[in-house]
Amino acid sequence: MMKKTHYNILMVNLPFSGHTNPTLGLAQILVQLGHNVTYINAPDWQSKIERTGAHFVPYDHYPDSLSEKQKKVKSWSAAYQTVLRMGKDYDCLIYEMLFFPGKALADRLNIPAYRLLSTFSLNEKILKEFGETGGFYLTSIFRFPLLRHFISKKLQKTFQLIYDDLAKEISLNAPALNFTYTIRDFQLDAKAFDDEHYQYVGPSINRPDEVPFDFTPFKNPIIYISLGTLLNRSVSFFKKCIKAFENEPYSIIISLGNRIKKEQLGTMPANVHLYSFVPQLQILERASLFLTHGGMNSVNEAIYYGCPMLVIPVGNDQPRVAQQVADLHLGKYLKRRSLNPQEIRQAAQTILENSSYKNTILHFQKIAQTAGGNTLIAQTIIKDLQTKP
Known part of the structure; x- marks a missing residue:
């Protein structure tokens, strides 16, 4: 039986710059390799995503009437429902780690999942450290056990997660292949992440159509x-x-x-x-x-x-x-x-x-500079897809 050479690839992300921007180069490379890429995100990201050559799909049921902060809270469920509606028609799902239901959702759709990590590779120890040091921001959920338990139970029900603990869901319900946008030498608790399942590809460097910056006024360091x-x-x-x-x-x-x-x-x-x-x-x-x-x-x-x-x-x-x-x-x-x-x-x-x-x-x-970046991610994903029945 002939192996497929071109794949229908579904990408999904949340509307946060630090989590979406690194992945745009991957979408562009996959398109350049001849694959059909569909990328789900909030409407604000349409122009940036379309510039990669990917087909942009906005979230289903994403209300315009809410504030920016409220809309971002709603983005998890909106992204989830959109992937659930569309995902079965694709060969795989590529998601960024902040979209934590990604693996459970791909399993539900019976398609392979690949995870991108714009921060460190994550385990319970690192998430606990984030909770203890990160102040009263998103990571504070991992600082307070009762809050973590309450929120995790709600999330498990909403997103049909495997674990009733969000830290365990993120750490343990991971795809076979995870790609982290840093180098292993910078990774926290690096020995906890094996080379078979975690690839360190370095930063996503994407520099299309830059206007040269004028450095002439600067005479000193x-x-x-x-x-x-x-x-x-x-x-x-x-x-x-x-x-x-x-x-x-x-x-x-x-x-x-x-x-x-x-x-x-x-x-x-x-x-x-x-x-x-x-x-x-x-x-x-x-x-x-x-x-x-x-x-x-x-x-x-x-x-x-x-x-x-x-x-x-x-x-x-x-x-x-x-x-x-x-x-x-x-x-x-x-x-x-x-x-x-x-x-x-x-x-x-x-x-x-x-x-x-x-x-x-x-x-x-x-x-x-030799870690491979999004080019290595694209090559590895396509090679892995070619091993699938």
């Missing part, structure tokens, strides 16, 4: 500051960063996002340059230091481009990511509470004046 969507509304925090580096012998590039106007920050020192948006990968290629909130995508991109980090996390997995950066000597970790400009400046100077940070991250960079 570049410190790049970007604090992610949870922190970039904090005027006081940006003011501390500006105060830390004013008139220092560095060129400071600050990406503000769209929630703060430049005028809110007052008159700028000559060496500080404010932008609503910058092409992050171009900046990381040139920067001497990256001051970041510790989002996993940003940290992996810094490793890929060999840029040491000063990490000031907010919540969820970020404090544990920050600690891993510090433990591996890829940079330093500062806690946000009671932080002052002098501490920021001293930590930055320590990293910039100590070549061991740069040397360490250059070693990690070599591994990340």
